[in-house]
Amino acid sequence: MHPLITLVVQRIALGLILLLAVSVLIFLGVEALPGDTAQAILGQGATPETLANMRESLGLNEPAISRYFTWLGHALTGDFGVALTNKIDIAQAIGQRLGNTLFLAACAGVIAVPFAIGLGLLAARHNGRWPDKLISGVTLAAISLPEFVAAYFVIYLLTQVFPVLQPVSMVFPGMGFLERLHAVALPVIVLVMVVLAHMMRMTRAAILNVMQSPYIETAELKGLSPMQVIWRHALPNAVAPIVSVVVINLAYLVVGVVVVEVVFSYNALGQYLVDHVTKRDLPVVQAVGLIFAAVYIGLNIFADVVGIVANPRLRHPK
Amino acid sequence: MRIPFSALLGLAVMGLMLLSSVLAQWVAPYGLNETVGKVWENPSATFWLGTDQIGRDILSRLLYGGQVTIFVAAASSALAFSMGAFFGFLAAVRGGWVDTTLSRIVDVMMAVPSLIVALVVLSVLPLTLPTLILVMGVLDSTRVFRLSRAVAADIAVMDYVEAAKLRGEGQSWIIFREILPNAMSPLVAEFGMRFIFAVLFISTLSFLGLGIQPPDTDWGGMVRENKEGLIYGKSAAMVPAAAIAVLAIAVNTVADWILSRTSSLKGGRNG
Numbered sequence: 235m236h237p238l239i240t241l242v243v244q245r246i247a248l249g250l251i252l253l254l255a256v257s258v259l260i261f262l263g264v265e266a267l268p269g270d271t272a273q274a275i276l277g278q279g280a281t282p283e284t285l286a287n288m289r290e291s292l293g294l295n296e297p298a299i300s301r302y303f304t305w306l307g308h309a310l311t312g313d314f315g316v317a318l319t320n321k322i323d324i325a326q327a328i329g330q331r332l333g334n335t336l337f338l339a340a341c342a343g344v345i346a347v348p349f350a351i352g353l354g355l356l357a358a359r360h361n362g363r364w365p366d367k368l369i370s371g372v373t374l375a376a377i378s379l380p381e382f383v384a385a386y387f388v389i390y391l392l393t394q395v396f397p398v399l400q401p402v403s404m405v406f407p408g409m410g411f412l413e414r415l416h417a418v419a420l421p422v423i424v425l426v427m428v429v430l431a432h433m434m435r436m437t438r439a440a441i442l443n444v445m446q447s448p449y450i451e452t453a454e455l456k457g458l459s460p461m462q463v464i465w466r467h468a469l470p471n472a473v474a475p476i477v478s479v480v481v482i483n484l485a486y487l488v489v490g491v492v493v494v495e496v497v498f499s500y501n502a503l504g505q506y507l508v509d510h511v512t513k514r515d516l517p518v519v520q521a522v523g524l525i526f527a528a529v530y531i532g533l534n535i536f537a538d539v540v541g542i543v544a545n546p547r548l549r550h551p552k
Numbered sequence: 553m554r555i556p557f558s559a560l561l562g563l564a565v566m567g568l569m570l571l572s573s574v575l576a577q578w579v580a581p582y583g584l585n586e587t588v589g590k591v592w593e594n595p596s597a598t599f600w601l602g603t604d605q606i607g608r609d610i611l612s613r614l615l616y617g618g619q620v621t622i623f624v625a626a627a628s629s630a631l632a633f634s635m636g637a638f639f640g641f642l643a644a645v646r647g648g649w650v651d652t653t654l655s656r657i658v659d660v661m662m663a664v665p666s667l668i669v670a671l672v673v674l675s676v677l678p679l680t681l682p683t684l685i686l687v688m689g690v691l692d693s694t695r696v697f698r699l700s701r702a703v704a705a706d707i708a709v710m711d712y713v714e715a716a717k718l719r720g721e722g723q724s725w726i727i728f729r730e731i732l733p734n735a736m737s738p739l740v741a742e743f744g745m746r747f748i749f750a751v752l753f754i755s756t757l758s759f760l761g762l763g764i765q766p767p768d769t770d771w772g773g774m775v776r777e778n779k780e781g782l783i784y785g786k787s788a789a790m791v792p793a794a795a796i797a798v799l800a801i802a803v804n805t806v807a808d809w810i811l812s813r814t815s816s817l818k819g820g821r822n823g
Contacts (some may be wrong), residue, residue: 255660260672267676378800380752382759386775386793389782487663496760497779508760511675519675527664534663 334502352439432454474544481537559809572616631689636696644704744807
């Protein structure tokens with residue numbers, strides 16, 4: 235077998251094992267903590283008898299290991315059970331909200347990626363001079379802020395100082411595409427900011443790393459302009475790290491959406507998760523937690539695979 | 553030793569925030585939960601930073617809230633630090649299955665963003681100060697573990713460690729008397745980063761309503777309480793948000809300076 239395929243298969247297998255381990259953490263780790271689902275449903279006023287009955291009816295008297303495998307088996311077939319608080323089917327509730335979250339993340343990704351690469355190239359081109367310092371300074375400040383603080387600065391700026399947008403993002407089923415875009419403008423701007431800063435800094439670092447190679451010096455010495463050096467020689471060699479950087483940062487959107495959705499009261503998966511953490515609705519939290527973990531790990535595997543495939547040294551082994 | 557202006561400014565801001573928060577009981581003009589004015593009053597001579605959504609003085613709440621934010625962040629980063637450094641050193645010194653087990657556990661914990669793990673865990677645990685500190689500290693210790701394991705692995709092969717082993721010193725001697733003093737400078741810079749991460753983490757949790765619970769408050773919680781105001785054009789939420797931003801940037805400049813200083817020290821030793 236081609237060694238490249240072996241590497242890719244190994245990487246994917248490793249990722250799947252990691253995901254399995256995380257699912258154990260999400261299920262058994264939480265089970266091991268004090269307090270259980272029966273207690274959570276009945277609250278403080280529970281008598282020992284009602285507690286015992288509730289545990290019996292929820293199947294909580296089974297050993298944790300067998301409950302884990304039941305849960306995992308159902309989760310793999312898309313059955314997450316019903317929410318404790320309102321008895322609504324979890325998979326259905328997730329299905330309704332997943333689209334909204336993906337729409338938000340996709341908009342942010344589509345805008346952030348070209349911007350990040352462009353700014354990264356610009357900063358690398360003017361390494362050490364004022365455009366680089368300006369871009370690096372602003373992105374450093376953006377990285378040091380938590381997402382919700384950055385969000386409120388953007389809200390304040392665009393609704394109070396320059397009132398062009400509304401501070402709440404509502405999307406309804408049946409809304410037109412353009413209407414939807416207008417409704418999510420603010421959260422998208424915030425998400426772009428959060429992801430852009432990381433992505434741009436890593437792009438810049440990847441290009442500067444390549445710029446230290448001897449063939450770049452040769453290109454400079456034969457008289458190519460700096461932009462030509464970057465475009466013809468540095469960029470093709472930096473594609474693999476840049477693609478990895480882009481995908482890793484898209485995975486970072488997983489955290490971003492949770493906070494940003496709460497900031498804008500945007501009805502989607504992150505808001506759903508936080509709501510049910512507050513309500514102590516464990517099955518919902520475990521289901522959504524597993525989905526976020528799977529997306530995050532999946533994107534990370536994808537980044538690694540792209541890195542392996544795009545690396546010419548691995549593609550043509552000696 | 554020359555301290556750059558940005559780091560000096562960062563230190564001054566940090567010191568001021570720390571001092572005024574510690575002294576909140578004495579310097580705050582009003583009580584934490586004292587309703588003293590109308591809803592969302594603008595800043596004035598009586599209320600320097602205005603009033604909040606039920607007419608409490610924002611400056612006073614900011615000072616008391618700062619106490620909570622800084623205490624929780626300091627406690628959880630201290631926990632993260634001692635746990636992470638201890639297990640990291642242990643993994644490096646013992647090697648073998650101890651190292652493998654610890655490293656794999658950390659891999660799993662770091663495979664998912666801390667916020668997601670924290671949300672899952674906090675849906676079961678009670679939202680009290682000790683559990684918050686514990687959860688944040690344990691989640692954050694993974695990063696310290698990786699760093700201190702790497703640092704200690706470099707030190708563990710030094711001649712003086714070998715000498716200590718040959719003289720028959722125990723594991724705790726090697727960890728605390730040989731490795732710890734030599735690993736101090738990269739770890740101190742890391743402490744700054746951990747602290748700021750903890751500030752952001754507790755603020756985010758409180759903002760989501762899963763951190764500090766009323767009647768106590770912290771800066772993230774204050775943003776949450778006042779966020780509706782932005783719809784009516786009241787910018788009270790911006791005050792605690794700005795406080796978080798200022799503290800974050802101040803600690804970052806100082807950590808940056810310590811980091812550059814320790815790496816230049818290393819360069820000096822080698823060259």
